[in-house]
Amino acid sequence: xxxxxxxxxxxxxxxxxxxxxxxxxTVSSPAASASxxxxxxxLDQVLASRPFEGAQSQSSPQAPxxxxxxxxxxxxxxxxxxVAADGQRLTVQAVATSQRKSVKQSKGNVKASxxxxxxxxxxxxxxxxxxxxxxxxxxxxxxxxRSFAFDFTFEGRPADxxxxxxxxxxxxxxxxxxxxxxxxxxxxxxxxxxxxTKYSSLGNxxxxxIEIGKGTAFPVVADPQFSWVGIFPVVEFxxxxxxxxxxxEGVLTVCSRLSGGSPVGLAACAISAVQIAVQATIAHxxxxxxxxxxxxxxxxxxxxxxxxxx
Numbered sequence: 001x002x003x004x005x006x007x008x009x010x011x012x013x014x015x016x017x018x019x020x021x022x023x024x025x026t027v028s029s030p031a032a033s034a035s036x037x038x039x040x041x042x043l044d045q046v047l048a049s050r051p052f053e054g055a056q057s058q059s060s061p062q063a064p065x066x067x068x069x070x071x072x073x074x075x076x077x078x079x080x081x082x083v084a085a086d087g088q089r090l091t092v093q094a095v096a097t098s099q100r101k102s103v104k105q106s107k108g109n110v111k112a113s114x115x116x117x118x119x120x121x122x123x124x125x126x127x128x129x130x131x132x133x134x135x136x137x138x139x140x141x142x143x144x145x146r147s148f149a150f151d152f153t154f155e156g157r158p159a160d161x162x163x164x165x166x167x168x169x170x171x172x173x174x175x176x177x178x179x180x181x182x183x184x185x186x187x188x189x190x191x192x193x194x195x196x197t198k199y200s201s202l203g204n205x206x207x208x209x210i211e212i213g214k215g216t217a218f219p220v221v222a223d224p225q226f227s228w229v230g231i232f233p234v235v236e237f238x239x240x241x242x243x244x245x246x247x248x249e250g251v252l253t254v255c256s257r258l259s260g261g262s263p264v265g266l267a268a269c270a271i272s273a274v275q276i277a278v279q280a281t282i283a284h285x286x287x288x289x290x291x292x293x294x295x296x297x298x299x300x301x302x303x304x305x306x307x308x309x310x
Contacts, residue, residue: 041114042116043110043126045138045190045221046126046136046221069085070083070084070085074102074104074111074112074113075091075093075102075113076102078115078123079092079093079094079125080113088155089156091153094123094125094150095149095151098118100115100116102125110126110127111126111127112127118143120139120144121137121145124138137208138220138222139220140218142212144212146212147209147210148207148208149206149208150205150208151205152171157174158174158203160203160204161182161201161203161206162201162303163200165272165275165279165301166300167184169201170182176307178293184199185198185222186222187208187220187221189216195210195212195216195220196210196211197210197222208222234292238289238308239284239310242283242288245290247277248273248274248276250277250280251273255292268299269299271298271299279302282303283303288304288305288309289303289304290302
């Protein structure tokens with residue numbers, strides 16, 4: 001007997017023309033060695049990792065409509081905002097106990113704002129030319145904490161940050177619309193070696209955790225990078241579709257039936273089928289459902305309740 005999957009879908013799109021993503025980048029050349037970073041400023045240490053290799057310019061074909069009208073603003077207390085032409089604002093605030101003001105500076109065509117929290121670590125927000133801005137954490141020594149946090153607000157109200165199946169995350173406005181995604185993080189030490197890192201979230205707070213080992217060479221630079229990216233729709237699965245998607249085969253079956261007009265195509269589902277199935281299994285066990293959203297490679301899945309989850 002043929003198994004029939006009840007297909008009912010809902011595609012959401014945020015109404016704002018403003019978006020932000022935090023993107024882990026691959027550095028194309030080794031970072032400066034530990035011996036050459038002595039005495040450098042936090043911005044110098046960030047620039048040594050060549051952090052803008054994957055940044056989008058406002059005129060890039062990959063940039064969303066309206067990107068050329070967006071601007072980046074640095075706040076005095078360790079924050080960065082992307083502001084649309086109509087004034088809508090998405091802000092990322094470094095979470096720090098320091099009451100110091102950020103120091104704004106420029107090096108070549110890079111504009112930056114640095115918050116030196118203490119001798120152990122600093123936050124740096126930077127932008128090169130008309131390219132997308134970025135946020136960085138510089139851990140200077142063993143005294144640095146092992147986790148660093150950023151709070152997201154949209155139009156002055158707390159957003160919601162949810163970590164997805166592949167280590168990335170999504171940011172939603174207070175109305176529950178996805179305003180963008182946060183790609184999986186990276187961190188490197190002064191010798192260019194990868195440092196294990198991951199995200200967690202709590203409400204509107206994104207927390208990046210790093211694992212410092214005996215051989216770690218300080219300083220360690222951990223990146224989120226903010227990109228010009230458009231508000232994108234998501235596909236919501238109901239409970240029946242979620243239950244059917246607990247295997248990679250089930251994911252492909254559901255995606256194939258949803259692919260017509262869906263923002264998440266069958267090819268993207270195929271690339272991420274295993275990760276989607278894992279999230280579907282967790283969601284089904286908890287009485288939840290999954291959402292799919294486009295990612296730079298494949299698709300990402302995250303869990304939700306209420307609304308179409310029935």
